[in-house]
Amino acid sequence: MSAPPLPSFRQALAVWWRIGLLSFGGPAAQIAMLHRAVVDEHRWVSERRFLHALNFCTLLPGPEAQQLATYLGWLMHGVRGGLAAGLLFVLPGAAVMLGLSILHATLGEVPAVAALFFGLKAAVLVLVVEALLRIGRRALKGRTAWAVAAAAFVALYALDIPFPAVVLAAAILGFLVPDAFVRTGHGTAGSDASPSALDAVLAADPGRPARMATDARRAGWIAIGLWLAPTAFLVAAGGGVFADVAWFFSKMAVVTVGGAYAVLAYVAQEAVEHYRWLTAPEMLVGLGLAETTPGPLILVLQFVGFLAGHQAAGIAGGVLAAILTLWVTFAPCFAFIFLGAPAVERAHGNRALTGALAAVTAAVVGVIANLALWFGLRVLFAEVRPLELGPARLDLPVPATLDPAALAIAVLAAICLFRLRLGVVRTLAVATAAGLAIRLAF
Numbered sequence: 001m002s003a004p005p006l007p008s009f010r011q012a013l014a015v016w017w018r019i020g021l022l023s024f025g026g027p028a029a030q031i032a033m034l035h036r037a038v039v040d041e042h043r044w045v046s047e048r049r050f051l052h053a054l055n056f057c058t059l060l061p062g063p064e065a066q067q068l069a070t071y072l073g074w075l076m077h078g079v080r081g082g083l084a085a086g087l088l089f090v091l092p093g094a095a096v097m098l099g100l101s102i103l104h105a106t107l108g109e110v111p112a113v114a115a116l117f118f119g120l121k122a123a124v125l126v127l128v129v130e131a132l133l134r135i136g137r138r139a140l141k142g143r144t145a146w147a148v149a150a151a152a153f154v155a156l157y158a159l160d161i162p163f164p165a166v167v168l169a170a171a172i173l174g175f176l177v178p179d180a181f182v183r184t185g186h187g188t189a190g191s192d193a194s195p196s197a198l199d200a201v202l203a204a205d206p207g208r209p210a211r212m213a214t215d216a217r218r219a220g221w222i223a224i225g226l227w228l229a230p231t232a233f234l235v236a237a238g239g240g241v242f243a244d245v246a247w248f249f250s251k252m253a254v255v256t257v258g259g260a261y262a263v264l265a266y267v268a269q270e271a272v273e274h275y276r277w278l279t280a281p282e283m284l285v286g287l288g289l290a291e292t293t294p295g296p297l298i299l300v301l302q303f304v305g306f307l308a309g310h311q312a313a314g315i316a317g318g319v320l321a322a323i324l325t326l327w328v329t330f331a332p333c334f335a336f337i338f339l340g341a342p343a344v345e346r347a348h349g350n351r352a353l354t355g356a357l358a359a360v361t362a363a364v365v366g367v368i369a370n371l372a373l374w375f376g377l378r379v380l381f382a383e384v385r386p387l388e389l390g391p392a393r394l395d396l397p398v399p400a401t402l403d404p405a406a407l408a409i410a411v412l413a414a415i416c417l418f419r420l421r422l423g424v425v426r427t428l429a430v431a432t433a434a435g436l437a438i439r440l441a442f
Contacts, residue, residue, distance in 0.1 A: 003200035004043050009077050013084055015042070016073065020088040023065070023294045030065035030089075030296075038072055039196075045072055046196040056344045059357050061256045062333040063296035066090060070337045071344075075198055078212050079219040079338065086334055090326070093295020094302060098322055100289045101306040104282075105318060119435020120288035121281060122409035123428050125372070125379045126417055127291055132368045135361070144180040145362040148173065152366025157373060158392040163266035164255040170363035171356045178355020181362065213342035220338030227253070227331035230324065241312040244275060245305050245321050246328055252301065253332040264371050267301065277308035280378040287375075291424060301325055380406050405438050 007015075015037055023030045031054065038045045045053075053075070057067040066089045073085025108117065140146050148170055155161040174181050202208060231250045234243040252267060268283045278286075286303035293299065302322050309321025374395070377384045382401035387394045409431050416427040 003195035004197045006076060006197040006201050007042065007044060009081065009084075012044075012073065012076055012081060013088075016069065016085045016088040019069065020090070020092045021294055023089060023093070027063065027065045027297070031068060034065065034068060034072065042197075043195075044076060044197045046199050049075070049196070049198065053344070056340065057337075058361075059353065060333075060336045060340070061254050062330075062336065063256075063298045066296045066330070067333050067337055070334060071341060074212070074216060074337065074341055079215050082216075082219075082337060082341075083334065086330075086337070090295050090299075090330055093290075093293045093299050094326055096293040097289060097295075097299045097302050098306070098319065100293070101303050101310075101318065101322060102315060104285060104289075104303075105307065105310045105315065108285075115436040115439030116432050117285045117288070117435075118406075118439050119409050119432040120428060121284040121379055122406045122435065123413040123431030124284050124288045124291065125376050125410050126413040126427070127424065128287075128368065128372045128375055129414075130417055132365065132372050135368060136365045139358070139361040139365050142180070144177075145358070148359055148362040149365040149369070152363040153369045154366075156367060156370040158394055160393060163367065166363055166367065167255065167360055170359040174355040174357065174359025175352050176355075178351045178358075181355045181358035182351060209342065216338040216341050220335045220340075223331050223335035223338060227328060227335065231328055241308055241317075242321060242324060245308050245324055248275070249301055249305060249325050250328045250332075253329055256298065264300065267304065268371075268374065271304050271308070275308065277304060277311060280375075282307065284375060284379060288428065291428060298329060301329055379403075379410065405435075405442075409434050409438070 019030075019033055019037060023033060035050060039047055039050050050072075053071045054064070054068055057064045057071060060067055066086055069089045070082045070086035074082030077084075104117070136149070140149055152166050152170065155166050156163065227250070231246040233239075234246045237243070239246070248270065255266075264283075264287065268280065271277045272280050272283055283300075283304070286300045286307075287297070289303060290297045290300040302325050305325030306318040306322040308318075309324075310318030313320075377395055377397050380403060381397035381399075382403060383398040384395050385398060387396050412434055413427050413431045416422045416430050417424075422430065
């Protein structure tokens with residue numbers, strides 16, 4: 001079978017736009033959608049090249065599905081292709097999230113709206129548990145991986161060790177002893193079923209990546225400048241909450257290895273307990289809204305930024321802080337891809353890097369377990385008290401404060417997701433409707 005032609009920029013743009021509008025369901029579903037479009041349907045990229053790009057993006061901080069789209073766009077049409085694919089992956093969901101954030105800030109206390117968000121929060125707990133099980137099945141293949149996951153959980157839940165330190169320690173361990181984590185070939189594939197457009201182009205023009213490298217690196221450094229400039233200006237000028245938003249989410253942009261679920265516990269604890277931009281239930285609302293909108297789950301940070309700005313300066317402040325959050329969250333994503341893409345092929349097959357990736361993925365299981373417990377305690381119980389045990393600090397629920405309605409909706413969501421296999425969007429719809437019915441009835 002002959003390879004199809006490489007698409008025009010306009011043809012690719014239509015596909016990126018469709019993916020951006022329909023990218024519901026979190027990174028696993030989004031990566032599957034990208035694969036279906038560029039590998040199966042259009043045969044623009046080979047299976048081997050797609051998996052190699054995915055492995056590279058998984059190593060990076062930030063949302064791997066959005067960065068994968070950026071990488072694939074760059075492969076086909078250079079910097080403008082990467083920008084188009086990456087931006088269209090984010091903008092539809094960001095626009096919807098901004099509207100929902102305004103709705104929450106302005107009408108969140110209206111009984112009907114509060115009831116809708118109540119059901120949403122209970123269902124999110126089940127989604128986090130589902131993510132824990134899904135990633136755990138894929139990542140925990142040996143005793144060492146299980147030990148790393150358990151250590152990450154204890155470090156975060158009981159010892160209050162910073163999230164970045166946990167991820168870094170896991171990456172170093174995997175890099176130094178990759179054989180403890182890598183048991184079979186990873187990130188490679190057999191021969192592709194049919195030739196792809198990009199492989200045909202590269203076979204005819206092997207110097208193409210080298211010519212694209214200069215523009216990619218230039219774009220990467222520009223993205224870094226655009227990321228750091230507003231942050232430095234606001235911090236130097238003493239920009240109050242906006243400086244805090246820029247600084248905090250800039251830090252998040254470089255430590256979010258493992259995706260949105262992996263970093264949410266850290267973000268939630270800092271935003272809720274340190275900055276007091278929002279409450280723990282509101283953090284759950286934000287994650288639920290991110291689950292129901294297209295685009296990366298990391299858009300929940302936009303919700304957090306909006307509430308921080310809204311608290312300080314009303315709706316206008318919320319909109320400004322939301323835009324600032326998006327800027328400092330996603331500008332680094334483009335920088336990482338454009339600076340790393342020219343060298344990514346040289347990393348292919350590097351066993352040490354593969355070991356680091358596998359170890360980080362194992363640690364992420366422990367991180368998500370901590371997130372599930374942190375959220376679960378606050379969804380199902382009205383009161384949580386800390387228990388000090390030497391260097392350890394354990395959050396324990398007060399049994400008498402159990403919310404039966406929240407428990408019932410969480411069980412309903414679990415049945416919808418695990419037993420009936422309704423999927424994320426329909427499960428959230430059922431749970432939201434149940435929350436509305438329960439709260440309005442009582």
